[in-house]
Amino acid sequence: MFLKGITLQKEKISSYQSYPFSIPVIKSLVQLHINSNVTFFVGENGSGKSTLLEAIADKCGFHTAGGGRNNAYHVDASESPLADYIRLSWLPKVTNGFFLRAETFYQFASHIDQVGANAAYGGMSLHHQSHGESFLSLFQHRFHKKAVYLLDEPEAALSPQRQLAFLRILHNLTEDGNSQFIIATHSPILLGFPEATIFSFDNSNIHEVAYEDTDHYQITRGFLENRERFLYEIFKEDDE
Known part of the structure; x- marks a missing residue:
């Protein structure tokens, strides 16, 4: 493990009225250990998990639209407004790593085609594979040990079966402690990774939760065990 903590430098903030400081969890953040x-960020859309992950990526020197320290390409609105206000604590510091941003992966794949770097991703253009295959190609060929990997909703392109394949990759890279992952996700499958820390961004502050206490686990389990009741309650609300 390399990245040990994130501190919000509150002395630099002049107002909490505008984004991103108006986000409740950012406003209440002091230090996150x-x-x-393997660390997961979970929470509802807009809770701030991707905002913080993007700021960490920027502070690491990774491209905030997706990539590592050596990827340079332009994507509108990819800058992080929070990065200048956080401090990262390392022991030891590493410079290798990657930031995956699912929503801008297409632009990253185009960048790889333009610079002719497909050999580093299995030898085939990421655009010539299915969305899920291209994600797995990235994980299998680009991810190596002694690095920090920041992933924003990697399950977006992965079927349940491929999410299980990703868990195996995650295990192989982290079992000896030479890779670190921080992952923002909605997937109850990924959240089941053993001995991971899960931080919830709900309820206006960042707090650690057990896997079984996440909404992702409870709602998914409840739906699978009581599908007809869940659907009845949802549709009943529409009829009222």
Whole structure:
């Protein structure tokens, strides 16, 4: 484990009325301690998990639309407004790593085609593979040990079966402590990774939760065990 903590430098903030400081979890953040090789950020859309992950990526020197320290290409609105206000604590510091941003992966794949770097991703254009295959090609060929990987909703392109394949990749890269992952996700499958730390961004502050206490687990389990009741309650609300 390399990245040990994230501190919000409140002395630099002049107002909490505008984005991103108006986000409740950002407003309440003082310091977040990272204690696992695999850390998950969970929460509702707009809760701030991707905003913080993007700021970490920017502070690491990774391209905030997706990539590592050596990827340079332009994507509108990819800058992080929070990066200048956080401080990262390392022991030891590493410079290798990657930031995956699912929503701008297409632009990243185009960049790889333009610079002719497909050999580093399995030898085939990421655009010539299905969305899920291209994600797995990235994980299998670009991810190596002694690095920090920041992933924003990697499950967006992965079927349940491919999410299980990704868990195996995650295990292989982290079992000896030489890779670190921080992942923002909505996937109850990914959240089941053993001995991971899960931070919830709901309820206006960042707090650690057990896997079984996440909404992702409880809602998914409840739906699978009581599908007809869940659907009845949802549709009943529409009829009222």
